[in-house]
Structure formats: structure tokens, C-alpha cells
Amino acid sequence: MSRPRKDPRAARAAHRIAGGARPRFDLAAAPAPAGRPRRDPRAEERLALVPGTLRRRLDRAQRVAVASAMPPALPEAPEAAPRLRVIAEPAFLVAVVPDAPGGRLSAHDRQLFGAARMLADEGGGAVLAFVAQPGEDLGPAGADRVLALPVSGHDPEAKALALNAALAALDLRHVLFPESTDGGDLARRLAALSGEPFFAGAESLSPKAVTRAARGRRVEQRRVPPRLVNLAPDAVAPHAGTLHEALPVAFAFPQPSGGAVLSAEFIPADPAKVSLAEADFVVSAGNGVSDLDTFRALVAALNGTPGASRMLCDAGLMPRSAQVGASGTVLDARVYFALGIAGAPQHLQGVAKCEQVIAVNTDLHAAMIERAGLAIVADAQKVMPALLALLQQERQP
Amino acid sequence: MKIAVLLSAGRHPVSGRPAPVPVELQAIRLAVEIGRQFGGDVTGLHAGPELGPLTDALGHGLARLVHLHNEGESDPAPSLAAALAEGAYDLILAGRAGQGGEDSGLLPYTLARTLGLPIIADAAALALGEAPGTLGVEQALARGARRRLLVRLPALVTVHPAAPAPLPFAFAAARRGSSEARPGRHAPAPSPTVEERPYRPRPKLIAKAAAGSTALERLRAATEAASGGGRLLVDPAPEEAAREILAHLRALGLVTAR
Incomplete structure (x- = not known):
């Protein structure tokens, strides 16, 4: 880190009062701002303080604009429509x-x-x-x-x-x-x-x-x-x-003739058998889920591929092949449904490519809640049976 | 029904030693199973200077191996095309790409073009069709999906790694199998138009983090969704949460409405 070196003589010369035969200095006058402005760490901390929590909690992710001694930046030009x-x-x-x-x-x-x-x-x-x-x-x-x-x-x-x-x-x-x-x-x-x-x-x-x-x-x-x-x-x-x-544009293509392929039929993937890296919709359980039978029933009812966080795989509750994250499988899924997962950075790397994330977690400040397109702050253990009952109720009549 | 399996001179990806290509051993399994069900004989074809470890293919279920002998660096396509045309095979199987050579997967297509056969790529399973002279091919697509095609025989089919694993090696079968050497057609290999260097893995695009941004911004780019601006429900009743989740999944087209 290189900071311009202080030149005490130049700093003194900046205070010099012009005119007069003898050199006079007004040291009380504020010097012209030069170099990097000073930060006010206490003001930053005050702004990062999350209100309404019992424990003192700082949110340094700068979701709130930090006011500093710096002059406000020039307003950026409005985002122009693509040319x-x-x-x-x-x-x-x-x-x-x-x-x-x-x-x-x-x-x-x-x-x-x-x-x-x-x-x-x-x-x-x-x-x-x-x-x-x-x-x-x-x-x-x-x-x-x-x-x-x-x-x-x-x-x-x-x-x-x-x-x-x-x-x-x-x-x-x-x-x-x-x-x-x-x-x-x-x-x-x-x-x-x-x-x-x-x-x-x-x-x-x-x-x-x-x-x-x-x-x-x-x-x-x-x-x-x-x-x-x-x-x-x-x-x-x-x-x-x-x-x-x-x-x-138009182009005169030659007339197509019949090929050797007599029929073609698309068969969608069976989500229960497909590997996690290939899956399109992954339903994943974390430490907030203890009733894994309900979780498996829910995955089957939703027609998804089961996944898990490192915590559950380490505990032996889910197979290692189901682990999502940097040390497990990096998903390529379109939709990710996280139940009781807080979202460690390694886990979030695993879901980085997912277009849509749905999260159920009890902690409002969990990283997964912030990442999700639909975030629900609730106990996953209670949401799972409710969702399963709703699905079964809709399938019955 | 006569079935041919094309075998290429592969190299092991780690040790670099000559080895059979795994996907071609899978092709042997598909061919052997089709042959066993409907009474056909399976022949392996290799064009090149020597068989080397391809004799292992006999242990993986192949009964007969034909070696079209070519001297040194020569194009295998004319030898193979001549042998395939002479043998009048109903079904020709090949791997989707070699391992250890050019690895472009173009040879089955040029052969199919020369022989005037239809080609079907990436088969994961084969079954004979109901009508005589047809073959059902299950084509492996991305994300574990499949496409079931019905093709008129004769045809050339390339095999995908999602096909069932090769039959285990059996020493007795390897001893029982026969290999036959025939002179191949010599054709000079096309002059190389590419420059070759030791392989260097290229960085893959992961997420767009602006150059010169802070570590926090790069972490965010790597972990956060592009969509953002999600909906947040704090402490809803479980039933209400379930309804919201189901409605959201339906909007994404995942759970079909009934």
C-alpha cells in the first residue's frame, strides 16, 4: 500500500499567508484537502449495526451505504438503454x-x-x-x-x-x-x-x-x-x-427428403436416478432438517433430485454423493430448493449456477435467505409436512 | 444379423500407455447383448500398425477381432470403409470419440458418408424394433434425458459413456477369442494443419466479476444470483409458506398443476 509521503515543508507552505514582507503562517486554517481523506471508523460501525437484535450484530456487507468523510461521488449517468x-x-x-x-x-x-x-x-x-x-x-x-x-x-x-x-x-x-x-x-x-x-x-x-x-x-x-x-x-x-x-432473411433451401429415422420420442429424465451434477431441480436438506423421512417423501412428491449440505453428509444422514457445494457437487440445476440451509460460502459456490433458489430457514440473516428468489423465514421441519400435505391433498381428488 | 464394432488405438488418460477406449468396450457390450438376443455375430475392426492392448477387447466379450494392418501413420478411414463395405454389416457401432488420438469424433461420420449409411449419435441403449430391419436407439441427452429413435437398418451408431458399463474382463474369453490380420488399404494421413503444444487447462467462465473489483464483490459475483430482488416472507404459518412455495414452483413450471 503506497500512500503519498507527507512533506512537512510543503504542508507548512500551504498555511503561508500571501503578501507581507515577513513570512507569516496561519496554522489554525484548515489545509486544502490532499491525498486520501480520513475514515471515521466509529461512524461506519454505527451504520453497520443491525437494529433490533439482542446481541450486538454488525453487518459489514455494506448493505447500508456507509457515510464517510469522503465527498459524495458524482451521480453516475443513468443506465442507457442498449444501443x-x-x-x-x-x-x-x-x-x-x-x-x-x-x-x-x-x-x-x-x-x-x-x-x-x-x-x-x-x-x-x-x-x-x-x-x-x-x-x-x-x-x-x-x-x-x-x-x-x-x-x-x-x-x-x-x-x-x-x-x-x-x-x-x-x-x-x-x-x-x-x-x-x-x-x-x-x-x-x-x-x-x-x-x-x-x-x-x-x-x-x-x-x-x-x-x-x-x-x-x-x-x-x-x-x-x-x-x-x-x-x-x-x-x-x-x-x-x-x-x-x-x-x-430468406434463402432457397433444397427440398428435404425422408431420412432413415422413422420416429423420435423425447423421454424426460427420471429425477430420482439422475446424478446431482446433471439434475434440473434439486431439493436439498441442511442442518435445520432432522426428519429425513419426510424430506425424502417431499423430494419424491416434488419430483426433484435429493441433495444435502456438508453437515448432513458428515453426520452420515445422507450419502456423500448427495453433497452440494465446493467439496461436493457443483450444481448445474435450474432451480434449487434449500430446506434448513444457512448457506456457507462453500455451499453457495455449489449453487452459483442455479437460476432460481428457494430457501426456508429460521435465520433472517442467513446467506441463503439473501441469495434466494423466494425466501421464507420459518422452521423447515414445520414447512415440510405442510407442503407434503398440500401436495397430497391436491393429488387426491 | 452382422454387427461390427470399430476399435481405436487409445491411450490411458493418466498413464499415457496404449489402452482400449472405455466407450468402445461399452459398445462391445451393447453389440454382444443385441447379438445374444437376436442371433448375430459381433466382429471388432481395427485399422492401424498393431493391435497392442486391443486384444483385451476379446476378454470383454468380443468373439472375433479383425486387424487391418497399416504401416505407420496412415489414415484408417479407407481401410475401415473397404472392410465394412465388404462385410455388409447390418449394424456398425463406434465410440463417440477416441481417446489418445485426434479425439474429434469425426471418423464415424466420414465412414457413414462414404458407406452411405444413416448415423445416429450418442446411443445409451439399443433394442431391436418391432418391424423387421429396424433398430430402437435410446439417445443420451443432457441432464439425463433420453430420446428414443427408431432407425432403419443398416445404420452406424456411436455410443455414449452413459451406456451400461463394459462387461468385466474374462481371461478365458480372451483366450477363446480369435484375432485375424488382414492387409489394410494404405492411405497417407492428411498433413497436419495444427500446431501442437503441451496441454494447458484454460480457465472456465464461472461468474462475471468485474476486473479490479474488491474481494467482497468477487465473492458476491461468485455466490449471488443474477436475478436477485427476491421475495421475503418472515414467519408465515407453515400452510401459507407451503402455498407460496408451491405457487412459485408452478410459476417456474416444475410442479404440474392438477
């Missing part, structure tokens, strides 16, 4: 083929758009999104043009043929796919169909170089981004900032 960026005449196109299950972009798809934006912005290009079914607006995600694929149902071969036609006719510098079940399959089909150079599972991407792991993750392969790139999850940040126009 619309129109690319009328793109130099080239970077295509994105998001999975978009049900028309909704996944986090991985958004990262794909971020990567495409980076490649396109390098040389004045535009991002073209291929979508199988109409869904959410792709403008905020970073798409300049949107092209609908003439595919109905699950038919990756017809999709690959349509993409191959677009690849041959349009000036696509790169085509990006997510490294997921469907995206990876489609990318490899297109690579085999078109014979274009293909880069599987890219772990880092920039306009100059793209890298991937090979030879059993012992070697990193690196090259200039080829035409077909398959991007691993969490490699590139999603696009943020500017809004793009997502202009629908």
Missing part, C-alpha cells in the same frame, strides 16, 4: 447454429453468440443465426440476421443438408456449433458432408487462434479458426452491450 447497432453491408458472415431447445437460447448458445460477435466484429462482418423453430428475439443475444431452417421434428440429416446448401451459397467465413449432443452431431454431419476443415470442442477462441485438447487431454492443438468450429461450454463470454437487429 442498437445496425450492420447494413457486412463484409462477411459468421453463422451460429444454436441448439435453442424449445426456441429458448441456453447459456451455451449465448456464449456461442458471444464468440460469433467477436469473430464478426474483427473485420466488419455480421452474425447470421440459423434457427430451427421460432422462439425468443435473438437481437439482444447478438444476431444481425436470422435464417429459419426448413426442418420439422428431429431430423439432423435434413438440417445438415440445408446447412450444407447455405454453406455453399452464402459467404460464411465461420460456422459455430455448441459442443452438445445435438450441436456436436450436426457439426460433424456437416463436416463429413461438406469436407470443410472442422475443429471439434474448441476450448478457447479468438480471431487469431483456436485451441482444443487432443491425445487424451495431453496435447493442445492450435490453429487459425477454420470454417467449422464446435465450441465447448464456458469457453467464451456471452455477448453483452449492444442490441442487434436480428433481421429475418
Whole structure:
């Protein structure tokens, strides 16, 4: 920590009264503020004091604005609406083929758009999104043009043929796919169909170089981004900032012919069997839950995957495979329902990726209550049977 | 019914020694079980300079192994395509990606293209369809979901690690199995277009913490929800709390209304 050194001579010279033959100093006058202002630790502590508790409790997380001797900061400019960026005449196109299950972009798809934006912005290009079914607006995600694929149902071969036609006719510098079940399959089909150079599972991407792991993750392969790139999850940040126009464009795709797949049927996952890292909805118990039979019945009734905090796993009440947190499983779930969990930092790291958290805890100041979208300050032991009774009552008639 | 399983020269991810690829051993299990139910023979195919530890595949349930002998660095695709076309297999199984080579998972797709076969990716289970000449494939999707597909045979199917574990190694089966060497078609390996370096794990995106922010802000970014602004109910009656939770879960589309 470097603080400017005090110069006593300069400090004295600041008090000098101008004019007069003899040097005169007014030491009582307040000096001009210089350097770092002084803090008032007592005032900060007074403000951090949580009122209405028996024990003296300080909330240093700065939820209350701390008044200090510092001059108030200039009011920030109001958050402007995202600027619309129109690319009328793109130099080239970077295509994105998001999975978009049900028309909704996944986090991985958004990262794909971020990567495409980076490649396109390098040389004045535009991002073209291929979508199988109409869904959410792709403008905020970073798409300049949107092209609908003439595919109905699950038919990756017809999709690959349509993409191959677009690849041959349009000036696509790169085509990006997510490294997921469907995206990876489609990318490899297109690579085999078109014979274009293909880069599987890219772990880092920039306009100059793209890298991937090979030879059993012992070697990193690196090259200039080829035409077909398959991007691993969490490699590139999603696009943020500017809004793009997502202009629908037309293209004459060839007529699709019947494929070898006769029927396709989606089977949702069985939450009781699915592993915690893959689960979509996790119901988790902590130290505030002692009746684990009711907890298990509730998990089964809610159709969730059971989880637990470190406390319960250490006590042997739940299997170690159910432990959520930094030393257990880091969840990828959409919704997390925490019963009687205060939320240690290690546990919160485990639920960092969850979009929605519901918490039931007796402590109003628990970190989990603060993290939750719906926080209920109550005893989980009493809420569990009530919720179970409500679910059973609704199922009976 | 003739079934072929493609075997690649893998390397153990930790020791780096030559080893069979686990997902290909899982493919052998799927093939053996389909063959046992419906009377078919299963052949393993490998194209490369030597078999090495792939003879272990015989111990994992494979009855016959065909080695298409290629000298040195050569492209295995033409040898395999020729052997598969000659054998007229009904079902060809392969792993979803190798382990120890290029590991891009592209070879089954180029083979399917060359042979003119439909390809189905990421099978976790196989069953013969009701109509003759069809195969039911259970495809593994993200989050433990599955997709059941009905495919017309012949087809090429790649196997996902979510398939049942390989059959345990049996020494007697390994002795009983036969391996046969045939000359492969030599094709020069495509010239490398990539630069190779020792692997360096890349940092993954976790949460967006602004650069230069304080430790407290970084911890918050790592632990707090992006949504925020949650609803707080202090000391509600248990019944009221239950109603609120159920309504919230319904709004998220998790518990179906009845």
C-alpha cells in the first residue's frame, strides 16, 4: 500500500499567508484537502449495526451505504438503454447454429453468440443465426440476421443438408456449433458432408487462434479458426452491450427428403436416478432438517433430485454423493430448493449456477435467505409436512 | 444379423500407455447383448500398425477381432470403409470419440458418408424394433434425458459413456477369442494443419466479476444470483409458506398443476 509521503515543508507552505514582507503562517486554517481523506471508523460501525437484535450484530456487507468523510461521488449517468447497432453491408458472415431447445437460447448458445460477435466484429462482418423453430428475439443475444431452417421434428440429416446448401451459397467465413449432443452431431454431419476443415470442442477462441485438447487431454492443438468450429461450454463470454437487429432473411433451401429415422420420442429424465451434477431441480436438506423421512417423501412428491449440505453428509444422514457445494457437487440445476440451509460460502459456490433458489430457514440473516428468489423465514421441519400435505391433498381428488 | 464394432488405438488418460477406449468396450457390450438376443455375430475392426492392448477387447466379450494392418501413420478411414463395405454389416457401432488420438469424433461420420449409411449419435441403449430391419436407439441427452429413435437398418451408431458399463474382463474369453490380420488399404494421413503444444487447462467462465473489483464483490459475483430482488416472507404459518412455495414452483413450471 503506497500512500503519498507527507512533506512537512510543503504542508507548512500551504498555511503561508500571501503578501507581507515577513513570512507569516496561519496554522489554525484548515489545509486544502490532499491525498486520501480520513475514515471515521466509529461512524461506519454505527451504520453497520443491525437494529433490533439482542446481541450486538454488525453487518459489514455494506448493505447500508456507509457515510464517510469522503465527498459524495458524482451521480453516475443513468443506465442507457442498449444501443442498437445496425450492420447494413457486412463484409462477411459468421453463422451460429444454436441448439435453442424449445426456441429458448441456453447459456451455451449465448456464449456461442458471444464468440460469433467477436469473430464478426474483427473485420466488419455480421452474425447470421440459423434457427430451427421460432422462439425468443435473438437481437439482444447478438444476431444481425436470422435464417429459419426448413426442418420439422428431429431430423439432423435434413438440417445438415440445408446447412450444407447455405454453406455453399452464402459467404460464411465461420460456422459455430455448441459442443452438445445435438450441436456436436450436426457439426460433424456437416463436416463429413461438406469436407470443410472442422475443429471439434474448441476450448478457447479468438480471431487469431483456436485451441482444443487432443491425445487424451495431453496435447493442445492450435490453429487459425477454420470454417467449422464446435465450441465447448464456458469457453467464451456471452455477448453483452449492444442490441442487434436480428433481421429475418430468406434463402432457397433444397427440398428435404425422408431420412432413415422413422420416429423420435423425447423421454424426460427420471429425477430420482439422475446424478446431482446433471439434475434440473434439486431439493436439498441442511442442518435445520432432522426428519429425513419426510424430506425424502417431499423430494419424491416434488419430483426433484435429493441433495444435502456438508453437515448432513458428515453426520452420515445422507450419502456423500448427495453433497452440494465446493467439496461436493457443483450444481448445474435450474432451480434449487434449500430446506434448513444457512448457506456457507462453500455451499453457495455449489449453487452459483442455479437460476432460481428457494430457501426456508429460521435465520433472517442467513446467506441463503439473501441469495434466494423466494425466501421464507420459518422452521423447515414445520414447512415440510405442510407442503407434503398440500401436495397430497391436491393429488387426491 | 452382422454387427461390427470399430476399435481405436487409445491411450490411458493418466498413464499415457496404449489402452482400449472405455466407450468402445461399452459398445462391445451393447453389440454382444443385441447379438445374444437376436442371433448375430459381433466382429471388432481395427485399422492401424498393431493391435497392442486391443486384444483385451476379446476378454470383454468380443468373439472375433479383425486387424487391418497399416504401416505407420496412415489414415484408417479407407481401410475401415473397404472392410465394412465388404462385410455388409447390418449394424456398425463406434465410440463417440477416441481417446489418445485426434479425439474429434469425426471418423464415424466420414465412414457413414462414404458407406452411405444413416448415423445416429450418442446411443445409451439399443433394442431391436418391432418391424423387421429396424433398430430402437435410446439417445443420451443432457441432464439425463433420453430420446428414443427408431432407425432403419443398416445404420452406424456411436455410443455414449452413459451406456451400461463394459462387461468385466474374462481371461478365458480372451483366450477363446480369435484375432485375424488382414492387409489394410494404405492411405497417407492428411498433413497436419495444427500446431501442437503441451496441454494447458484454460480457465472456465464461472461468474462475471468485474476486473479490479474488491474481494467482497468477487465473492458476491461468485455466490449471488443474477436475478436477485427476491421475495421475503418472515414467519408465515407453515400452510401459507407451503402455498407460496408451491405457487412459485408452478410459476417456474416444475410442479404440474392438477
